[in-house]
Amino acid sequence: MTTPIQAQTPVSTPPVPHGVGNPAGTPVVAPTRTKDKDGGASGGLGTFGVKSGLAQMLKGGVIMDVVNPEQARIAEEAGACAVMALERVPADIRAEGGVARMSDPSMIKQIVDAVTIPVMAKVRIGHFVEAQILQAIGIDYIDESEVLTPADEEHHINKHAFKVPFVCGARNLGEALRRISEGAAFIRTKGEAGTGNVVEAVRHQRSVMSEIRKASVMSEEELYTYAKEIQAPFHLLKETARLKRLPVVNFAAGGIATPADAALMMQLGCDGVFVGSGIFHSENPAKRARAIVQAVTHFNNPKILAEISEDLGPAMVGLTIDDNLKGGRLAGRGW
Amino acid sequence: MPQATSPSQDVTIGILGTQNRSLSAKRNWTYPASQPIALQGAFAEHQVMLQKLSLKKRVVIVLIRQPEDLDKCDALIIPGGESTTIALLARLAGLLEPIREFLKTKPVWGTCAGAILLAQWVENAKKGGQELLGGISVTVERNGFGSQVESFEAPLEVEGLRESNRPFHGIFIRAPVVVNLKPSPTDPPIQIISRISASLLPASQTVIPPDEDDTDPRDPRTIVALRQGLHLLTTFHPELTKDDRFHEYFVRECVLPTLGSRSSSPA
Numbered sequence: 001m002t003t004p005i006q007a008q009t010p011v012s013t014p015p016v017p018h019g020v021g022n023p024a025g026t027p028v029v030a031p032t033r034t035k036d037k038d039g040g041a042s043g044g045l046g047t048f049g050v051k052s053g054l055a056q057m058l059k060g061g062v063i064m065d066v067v068n069p070e071q072a073r074i075a076e077e078a079g080a081c082a083v084m085a086l087e088r089v090p091a092d093i094r095a096e097g098g099v100a101r102m103s104d105p106s107m108i109k110q111i112v113d114a115v116t117i118p119v120m121a122k123v124r125i126g127h128f129v130e131a132q133i134l135q136a137i138g139i140d141y142i143d144e145s146e147v148l149t150p151a152d153e154e155h156h157i158n159k160h161a162f163k164v165p166f167v168c169g170a171r172n173l174g175e176a177l178r179r180i181s182e183g184a185a186f187i188r189t190k191g192e193a194g195t196g197n198v199v200e201a202v203r204h205q206r207s208v209m210s211e212i213r214k215a216s217v218m219s220e221e222e223l224y225t226y227a228k229e230i231q232a233p234f235h236l237l238k239e240t241a242r243l244k245r246l247p248v249v250n251f252a253a254g255g256i257a258t259p260a261d262a263a264l265m266m267q268l269g270c271d272g273v274f275v276g277s278g279i280f281h282s283e284n285p286a287k288r289a290r291a292i293v294q295a296v297t298h299f300n301n302p303k304i305l306a307e308i309s310e311d312l313g314p315a316m317v318g319l320t321i322d323d324n325l326k327g328g329r330l331a332g333r334g335w
Numbered sequence: 336m337p338q339a340t341s342p343s344q345d346v347t348i349g350i351l352g353t354q355n356r357s358l359s360a361k362r363n364w365t366y367p368a369s370q371p372i373a374l375q376g377a378f379a380e381h382q383v384m385l386q387k388l389s390l391k392k393r394v395v396i397v398l399i400r401q402p403e404d405l406d407k408c409d410a411l412i413i414p415g416g417e418s419t420t421i422a423l424l425a426r427l428a429g430l431l432e433p434i435r436e437f438l439k440t441k442p443v444w445g446t447c448a449g450a451i452l453l454a455q456w457v458e459n460a461k462k463g464g465q466e467l468l469g470g471i472s473v474t475v476e477r478n479g480f481g482s483q484v485e486s487f488e489a490p491l492e493v494e495g496l497r498e499s500n501r502p503f504h505g506i507f508i509r510a511p512v513v514v515n516l517k518p519s520p521t522d523p524p525i526q527i528i529s530r531i532s533a534s535l536l537p538a539s540q541t542v543i544p545p546d547e548d549d550t551d552p553r554d555p556r557t558i559v560a561l562r563q564g565l566h567l568l569t570t571f572h573p574e575l576t577k578d579d580r581f582h583e584y585f586v587r588e589c590v591l592p593t594l595g596s597r598s599s600s601p602a
Contacts, residue, residue: 044488053508053575054483056380057415057448076461079423081416116461116477117417118509140483140509163484297424 046163051185054118054141054165055249058082058186058272062262062293063251065089065276068107069114071285078289082118082141084274085111090147090194091277091316094327100148102130105137112138120167125334126152128161135164141186143167146333147193147276154335159183169253171204171331173211173237174230176246181233187246189270190331191254194277196318198255198264200331205252205268215241245269254331257282257315259295259308266299283313346590347395348385349408350378351425351434351449378414380574381446384582392594394586402433410442410590413449413468415508415572418477421448422466431466438470442565442589450568451475451511458514471563472518472525475570479512479556480537486510491571493529493560495588496580503578505531505559505571512536513558513570523564530557565589 044050061081066072067089075083087103088096102123112119118140123130125144130151134142144157146169159166160183167186170176176187189208191201211230215237218226223241227234239247252265253274262273275292282288291308298304319325378398385394397407405411411434413421425431437443438453445453452467456474480486486509490502516525536556560569567589573581 045486046484047488049488049506049575050483050486050508053506053572054486056575057417057508059379059416061417061420073462076419077463079420081420112482114462116459117419118483135484138482138484165483293420294424294427 048183048185051165052248055167055186058118058251059249060296061272062289062296063120063272063274064279064289065274066111066280069110071280072111072114072119074286075279075289076115076117078286079293080117080289081272082120083111083115084120084122084143084276085139086122089277089280090330091196091281092194093147094194094319094325097327100124102127102133102148105133108134108139109137122148123157124148125150126155126157128157131157131162131164131166135162139164141165141167143188144184145169146190146330150333156182156334159185167251169331169334170208172207172230173215173240173246174232175334176208176250177230177232177236177240180236180246180248184248186249186251188251188253188274190334191252191256192321192325193254193330194319194327195255195321195325196257196278196281196316197321198257198261200321201252201254201256201261201265202268204254204331205265205270208246208250209269212240212244212246216244255318256292257318258312259288259291259305262292262295263299263305266296272296278316281316288312288315345395346390346392346586346594347397347407347409348586348590349397349399349405349411350381351399351411351413351421351430378412378416380572381412381414381582384574384579385586387579388583388586390583390586392591399430402429405430405433405437408437408441409594410444410585411437412585413443413445413452414574415447415449418448418451419461419465422452426466431468434468435470438468438566442567442585442593443470444567444569444585444589446569446572446574447508447510450570451477453566453568454511455517471561471566471568472522473516473561473563473568474514475511476514477511478509479514480507480510483509485537487535489531489535491529491531491559493581493584495528496584498580503529503573503580504576505529506575507559507571510559510570512556513561513568515555516558516561518563526562527558527560528562529560529569531559533557562589565593 058081063082064075064080065084066075072083085108093100108121120141120143121134121139122143122145131142142164144166165185167188168179168184169190170187171190189204223238227237249271251272251274252270256262256273256275257278265273279285279289291312294308382396385396397404453470454475455469455472458476487507489505491505493503518525533554559571567585
């Protein structure tokens with residue numbers, strides 16, 4: 001990692017997103033410790049290693065939005081690697097409008113009790129008190145999400161200050177790296193939640209990948225300029241260019257409704273997918289959920305994809321994404 | 336370095352996984368090498384660690400997608416991930432029974448979720464129970480330390496590791512806890528190779544008196560790495576560090592001895 005001059009084509013890219021273990025020096029992804037936050041007696045709690053490590057364990061999996069313990073059980077039985085507990089799935093937030101907030105902690109706790117897989121929950125962008133509440137009830141991951149109504153139009157949460165890890169949305173490389181520098185241990189491309197239309201998810205994933213490819217052949221001088229251009233911290237951009245991937249796990253989200261959508265996102269280079277409204281707004285959630293789980297595992301085997309795509313019943317009704325989109329574009333939230 | 340490329344010079348290690356992008360080097364540019372996908376979970380990291388090892392034998396890595404792939408393997412690693420998801424995908428791929436057969440004769444190492452699958456019994460399983468592979472006569476409790484907020488890192492002393500005076504960095508993520516050891520008289524003995532300090536155990540749990548079969552008087556829940564017969568179980572994630580000593584240990588202690596008998600007799 002000490003060849004500054006030439007942007008050579010790196011030999012073999014380490015698949016380990018950085019910041020994990022990390023004895024080779026360079027605390028690249030901010031190594032803030034939060035051990036004294038709750039007077040933790042054991043020092044190694046809530047390190048970036050364990051935060052990003054959990055995301056590593058989710059790779060190749062599907063994270064499903066659920067609104068009650070029954071749905072959470074269906075998701076677990078279908079092979080979800082985690083569930084996202086929320087009061088309304090994005091499609092309903094769109095339809096009903098109003099301010100969308102963190103869910104009732106008692107409802108989240110019921111879901112935690114119902115399943116053994118990790119449970120995530122959403123907080124509004126910038127609403128660090130909602131995050132403190134979720135940490136206090138022992139949630140496994142927090143999504144600082146544009147799907148909820150933002151609470152702060154300038155600042156995101158300082159995620160280093162928490163023991164619980166955060167996932168954040170991003171539309172491009174600059175946004176992803178800004179979130180990582182704030183302490184996000186996991187990135188999802190935003191897509192357009194609640195539409196059942198995968199077009200934005202594809203746009204965002206392609207944009208992240210193409211910017212990484214661009215950065216990976218740049219010289220150090222060019223990287224300085226590029227960092228300024230995309231408003232990303234230089235050290236994270238440099239690390240991304242070296243790894244040829246984001247330094248944390250990257251899932252796709254926002255509009256995935258079919259097994260083929262999920263496999264598409266996997267083939268475009270993400271590590272796993274979030275499926276929000278797509279499962280429980282379809283006719284046969286259990287079957288569709290399992291099919292999407294299998295699609296993520298067998299994403300480049302069209303034969304298996306064909307088999308699992310059969311007889312799933314109608315998918316959720318999709319929306320075209322234009323200026324008349326009900327509920328507006330959510331992806332533009334976040335700065 | 337191996338002079339001849341006879342098959343006996345190689346040791347083939349399987350990692351449970353149905354998909355793999357990183358080995359198809361041609362596509363590395365479009366799809367970065369960094370994203371091979373297992374059945375589900377973190378198997379790419381194991382692959383990288385094994386590739387780094389410098390051994391007399393060449394390590395060949397096979398990703399297990401279907402039952403036939405197991406035939407080529409001298410050993411198997413079950414990676415971390417979600418044990419319920421891995422078990423479901425393994426069942427759908429028809430791998431559960433072939434792996435149970437494999438366990439009878441060949442070494443298997445399970446890390447974290449893999450450790451849960453290797454255990455004979457599990458507590459705090461998902462509602463309605465979950466499928467295990469078995470193989471090691473222990474009971475583990477899933478998420479025994481609590482939720483992600485309780486995940487931690489700690490230095491470990493590991494018996495038999497290369498440079499064992501240097502602690503191994505243990506990363507525990509929603510880790511399982513070994514709650515008791517129950518080897519039946521016919522099973523090979525269980526050898527405990529690493530423990531954490533009892534102060535790291537979750538405060539909410541009260542100390543359970545050690546099982547009668549446990550010759551060690553200490554709390555079994557402090558056990559984080561153990562061996563039984565050919566198999567190795569770790570409740571933490573050596574693959575998330577950059578320290579390859581645990582992978583070297585598995586190959587040296589568990590895998591190579593089983594090859595000795597195979598390759599030396601015909602030679």
